[in-house]
Amino acid sequence: MKRKNNLTRVAQENEIWDLAVIGGGASGLGVALDALSRGLKVLLLEKSDFAKGTSSRSTKLVHGGVRYLAQGEVGLVLEALKERGRLLKNAPHLTVNQPFIIPLYTFLDRWKYSIGLKIYDWMAGSLRFGKSRFISKEETVKKLPEIRKKGLKGGIVYHDGQFDDARLALIIAKTCDEMGGCLLNYANVNHLSKDEAGIINGLEFRDLLGKKNYPVKAKTVVNATGVFADKILQMDNPGAGKMIQPSQGVHLVVDARFLGGKDALMIPSTSDGRVLFAVPWQGKLVLGTTDTIRKKPKMEPQPLSSEIDFILETASNYLDSAPKRKDVLSVFAGLRPLAAPKEGSTKTKEISRSHKVIVSESKLITITGGKWTTFRKMGEDTVEAHYKIHGMAQQKSTSAEKKLHGYTLSQVKGHLQWYGSDAARILQLQQENEDWATPLLENYPYTGAEVVWAVREEMAQKIEDFLSRRCRILLLDAKAAMHMAPKVAAIMAKELGKDEDWIRQELEEFYKLAKKYLIH
Numbered sequence: 156m157k158r159k160n161n162l163t164r165v166a167q168e169n170e171i172w173d174l175a176v177i178g179g180g181a182s183g184l185g186v187a188l189d190a191l192s193r194g195l196k197v198l199l200l201e202k203s204d205f206a207k208g209t210s211s212r213s214t215k216l217v218h219g220g221v222r223y224l225a226q227g228e229v230g231l232v233l234e235a236l237k238e239r240g241r242l243l244k245n246a247p248h249l250t251v252n253q254p255f256i257i258p259l260y261t262f263l264d265r266w267k268y269s270i271g272l273k274i275y276d277w278m279a280g281s282l283r284f285g286k287s288r289f290i291s292k293e294e295t296v297k298k299l300p301e302i303r304k305k306g307l308k309g310g311i312v313y314h315d316g317q318f319d320d321a322r323l324a325l326i327i328a329k330t331c332d333e334m335g336g337c338l339l340n341y342a343n344v345n346h347l348s349k350d351e352a353g354i355i356n357g358l359e360f361r362d363l364l365g366k367k368n369y370p371v372k373a374k375t376v377v378n379a380t381g382v383f384a385d386k387i388l389q390m391d392n393p394g395a396g397k398m399i400q401p402s403q404g405v406h407l408v409v410d411a412r413f414l415g416g417k418d419a420l421m422i423p424s425t426s427d428g429r430v431l432f433a434v435p436w437q438g439k440l441v442l443g444t445t446d447t448i449r450k451k452p453k454m455e456p457q458p459l460s461s462e463i464d465f466i467l468e469t470a471s472n473y474l475d476s477a478p479k480r481k482d483v484l485s486v487f488a489g490l491r492p493l494a495a496p497k498e499g500s501t502k503t504k505e506i507s508r509s510h511k512v513i514v515s516e517s518k519l520i521t522i523t524g525g526k527w528t529t530f531r532k533m534g535e536d537t538v539e540a541h542y543k544i545h546g547m548a549q550q551k552s553t554s555a556e557k558k559l560h561g562y563t564l565s566q567v568k569g570h571l572q573w574y575g576s577d578a579a580r581i582l583q584l585q586q587e588n589e590d591w592a593t594p595l596l597e598n599y600p601y602t603g604a605e606v607v608w609a610v611r612e613e614m615a616q617k618i619e620d621f622l623s624r625r626c627r628i629l630l631l632d633a634k635a636a637m638h639m640a641p642k643v644a645a646i647m648a649k650e651l652g653k654d655e656d657w658i659r660q661e662l663e664e665f666y667k668l669a670k671k672y673l674i675h
């Protein structure tokens with residue numbers, strides 16, 4: 156996946172792409188993957204880095220959504236459970252089976268959640284991750300050592316999946332690249348072109364690094380820009396109304412000792428009627444999330460103080476020694492691209508989480524809503540719309556069976572497991588150069604070899620690309636990420652052929668960004 160080659164391809168070849176996809180998050184990558192699986196020619200353009208938006212800021216669950224089942228969204232849950240099973244089959248190196256425990260403090264809860272989760276198990280059918288079951292108070296405490304013991308009656312264990320969202324985006328991008336797709340990060344779409352009848356026939360994008368504009372011809376343009384979808388819709392039709400309602404979700408990352416075990420905690424009903432998770436992830440504990448309506452979409456949404464307090468307060472009701480503000484290692488926020496509610500309603504809980512494919516008069520296709528878990532199905536539905544608008548017979552989609560880049564069943568130990576079969580090549584880089592084998596920072600396993608790999612094979616262009624999405628340290632421990640930054644910048648500068656000025660500017664930009672992930 157080489158940016159230079161892909162840019163040359165776009166500039167030199169006067170090809171007409173079947174699909175030009177705007178947006179390199181879960182939705183856009185799902186569209187690209189499905190289209191390529193049908194033999195279509197695909198260009199994907201991302202204005203920042205792959206998964207820079209919402210797709211690197213999720214709760215990291217591959218799930219049907221127990222909460223949506225409680226809300227009666229049976230179709231959505233069924234679809235997501237099916238996709239969850241597919242992801243485990245196609246990317247076993249990146250999807251793990253994560254047990255969750257609902258602690259029980261009343262006997263009524265035991266029956267309520269037992270029945271609900273049996274239905275959840277049954278809906279997953281043969282793609283079930285494991286059977287839900289009641290466990291005693293003693294077993295609950297053994298699995299969740301820090302759970303509040305006073306009044307505890309037992310727990311219910313159920314199973315869902317967990318993944319690394321940004322890394323999944325990268326391996327889908329790499330899979331697409333291997334299938335002949337052309338993907339570019341730092342490529343901002345700034346214009347849609349139309350024929351005399353007003354039908355879209357291409358676009359223009361700006362290479363934000365080379366500072367040059369490129370025109371592109373395409374049979375179909377797909378708007379997969381998440382919370383930014385309205386901007387593209389207004390580029391198409393300046394009079395287009397508001398379709399997206401951003402809803403913010405915040406996560407706090409703290410030391411794993413605050414829960415103490417390997418199982419995750421699910422709090423099914425918080426004071427505002429939502430659910431809250433405490434999930435062990437990459438050696439830390441992720442607490443979240445919230446659901447707060449925000450007026451405008453932002454690339455770096457900022458957590459509200461009230462959201463941080465809500466998470467800490469809720470956690471303190473369930474943990475014996477709960478984390479405080481000073482214990483938070485990193486805080487990150489993401490925006491859900493929910494469909495805007497009908498006038499008068501402002502409750503995000505009432506807005507459907509299922510995805511929508513919308514075809515504009517100009518034949519621009521917009522894919523919006525949905526969740527990471529269903530990215531592939533969202534892609535399939537979008538590509539079907541492409542065939543429909545052109546009145547063409549469909550080529551068969553094979554994305555449901557496509558094994559993703561790095562697929563392997565024999566995993567290495569430690570954090571390199573997330574790289575799947577690429578782990579062997581990273582270990583090889585460590586052997587080539589001693590400097591690349593030493594950890595970038597004490598107490599963390601990441602090495603220079605991963606930085607080199609990210610530049611050479613994963614299109615990393617800025618130090619943030621590595622520190623936030625190739626390795627997840629910015630989200631795990633923002634201060635540690637700041638300490639690692641100079642070494643990362645030096646290695647990247649050498650690989651990319653950049654000078655001292657570049658290093659200085661990158662570090663300045665990164666420190667400014669990293670401070671936003673700290674609680675003051």
Ligand SMILES: Cc1cc2nc3c(=O)[nH]c(=O)nc-3n(C[C@H](O)[C@H](O)[C@H](O)COP(=O)(O)OP(=O)(O)OC[C@H]3O[C@@H](n4cnc5c(N)ncnc54)[C@H](O)[C@@H]3O)c2cc1C
Binds near residue numbers: 183
């Ligand atoms: C707090 C939170 C927790 C979540 N947890 C889960 C979970 O645990 N499991 C799950 O399945 N789902 C979860 N989701 C949902 C899931 O993360 C989202 O549905 C998904 O990531 C949305 O992807 P997207 O591609 O639509 O949007 P994005 O990831 O935001 O991607 C859109 C991309 O478009 C790019 N773009 C915008 N304008 C342009 C332009 N002009 N030119 C080029 N590119 C452009 C942006 O830079 C961005 O990268 C969660 C969501 C949130 C907010």
